[in-house]
Amino acid sequence: MLERFEMTSSQAENCRDLIYRGFTGRENHDGLSVSKGNSRGVLIVSIFAIAAVLAICKNASGTEAVISSVNFKNPDAVQAVLSGKETVANAAWWGFDENDSTDAIQEAINSGAAKVIIPYVGKEWIVRPIKLVSNQEIFFEPGVVVMAKKGEFKGKFDCLFSVSGASNITLRGYGATLRMRRKDYKSSAYTKSGQRHILEFRGCSNVNVLGLRLEYSGGDGIFVGATKDKLVQPCKNVLIRDCTCYCNYRQGISVVSVNKMLVENCVLSTTRGALPSAGIDLEPSRPAHMLVDVVISNCVAEGNNGGGFIVSISNLRAGSREVSVLFVNCYARNCVSAGFDVYAKGKTGPKGLIEFKNCISENITYDGARVLWEKDCPTKLRFNGCKFQNVAKRANAYPIKLVLRRKEVVSQTGGIEFVNCYVYDNIKRPFLKITDAVVSKGVYNVVGDINVFNPHGVKVNTGIRDEKLPLKVRVLGGEKR
Secondary structure, three states: OOOOOOOOOHHHHHHHHHHHHHHHHHOOOOOOOOOOHHHHHHHHHHHHHHHHHHHHHHOOOOOOOOOOOOOOOHHHHHHHHHHHOOOOEEEEHHOOOOOOOOHHHHHOOOOOOEEEEEEEOOOOOOOOOOOOOEHHHHHOOOEEEEEOOOOOOOOOOOOOOEEEEEEEEEEOOOOOOOOOOOOHHHHOOOOOOEOOEEEEOOOEEEEEEEEEEEEEEEEEEEEEOOOOOOOOOOOOEEEEOOOOOEEOEEEEEEEEEEEEEEOOOOEEEOOOOOOEEEEEEOOOOOOOOOOOEEEEEOOOEEEEOOOOOEEEEEOOOOOOOOOHHHHHHHHEEEEEEEEEOEOOOOOOOOEEEEEOOOOEOOOOOOOOOEEEOOOOOOOOEEEOOOOOEEOOOOOOOOOEEEEEEOOOOOOOEEOOOEEEEEEEEOOOOEEEEEEEOOOOEEEEEEEEEEEOOOOOOOEEOOOOOOOOOOOOEEEEHHHHH
C-alpha cells in the first residue's frame, strides 16, 4: 500500500509539469487537465503521478514537505506558511467549514503569504465580513463561490471584502463568484443602507481586480474611494478588468476618489434598489476627492433601473484636482435612466475634460444623454463619435438633453462639444433639447457636428430664444427645420 506523502507547492508544480511533458510532449502552461473523453489517460497519468511523486517528491533532507494543492486541514502546512518557508497558502489548510469558513480565509490572509488560494471544494465558502491586507494576491479557483453568511452583515457598512490604506492587492478569479444576499438586506431585520459592498477599497494603491463575478450586494459590486481620516487619501493605480457586476443594490461600480484607474472589459448589469442604480457612477462627495486619469474602456452597462454611465463632479470646487475622465468604446443599453449622465457645477468647479469616445446609447427609456450644469462650467464635456439609437421612449425625454439647473438670472451657458455624433430617432421631436431656467440669456459654446436621422424632420430646441447654435447638423433622413 502506498503511504501518504507531502511536497511543497513548487515541487508539486514541477511534478505536474514533468508528467504533462512526458505524456503530451508539450509544456504545461495552464496546469494539468484531461478531458472527460480521455479516462484511460486520466488513469495512466494518475498512476505515473503517484510513481513520480514517490520518486522525486522528497526534499533534500529526506523529510516530508507540504502539498499546496491538497484541500484539507493541514496544521503542518499552516506552520510552513507562518514560518515563511511557504509563500503560497491554501485557505483549506486552516479548515474548510461549510457553515462558516470566515476564520479559514481570514487567517490565511493574515498569514503573511504572498499568495492565498481559495480552492474549489464543491461547496460555497460561507463567510462574514473579511479584511484584506497589503502585498498579497488572492486567487479564487474557477467554480469557487464565496457567499455572505445569512443573518450577518447587520452593520450599515459591512462589506464582503474591504480594506483601507493598503497597497499591492490583487484579487484574481476567472470563473469565480463573490455573492451577497441583496434581498435579505431590504428586510426589516436590517438597517437600511446602500453601502454593503462586495469589494470596498479606500485609499489603496496598486489594486487589481481580475475576472470576478460580483453579485447581489447590498450596495456596490465594487467601491473605490478615499480613506475616512483627515488625510482623505484617494485610491491610486487601480485596474478592474474582465469583471461582471450583476444585480447589485446601488451601483455596479462606484468611484468616489481615485488617481489613475482603468476599468476594462466589464459588464455592469441589472442594478436596482438604491439610487442612482447605475452601471458605473463616478461621483466625488467632497472637494478633496478627485477623478484623475480615469479610463472606462470596452464596458457594457445594461438592464439597470437607473442609467448606464454617470459622472457627477458637483461636489468638487475650483481648488480640486483637474478632472480627467474618458469613456471609450462603452455601450449603455436597455437602461431606464439616461445612457450617459453628466452633472457639473459652474464657476466654483474644477477645470478638466470629461469625454465619451465611440460610445453607444441604445434602447434607453429616458434621455440618451443628459447633462445638468450651472453657469459657466469650466469643465469641458465632449461626445466624440457617439451614437444614440432608439432612446428617450418617454414623454419629455429627448435623445440629447442639456439642462441648466440654477433658478436665477445667469450668464450664457456652454462648454459642450459634439464631434461627428449620430442620432437615429423615429419620434417627431427635437433631437436636442436645451432647457434654461427662469430667464434665458442664450446658449453659447455648444459646438461641433451631429448627424441625424428622423423621418419626421430634424429640429433643435434651445429653449425660450430658440436661437441658432454654432453646431453643424447633417440630415441623414427627413427634413431639417
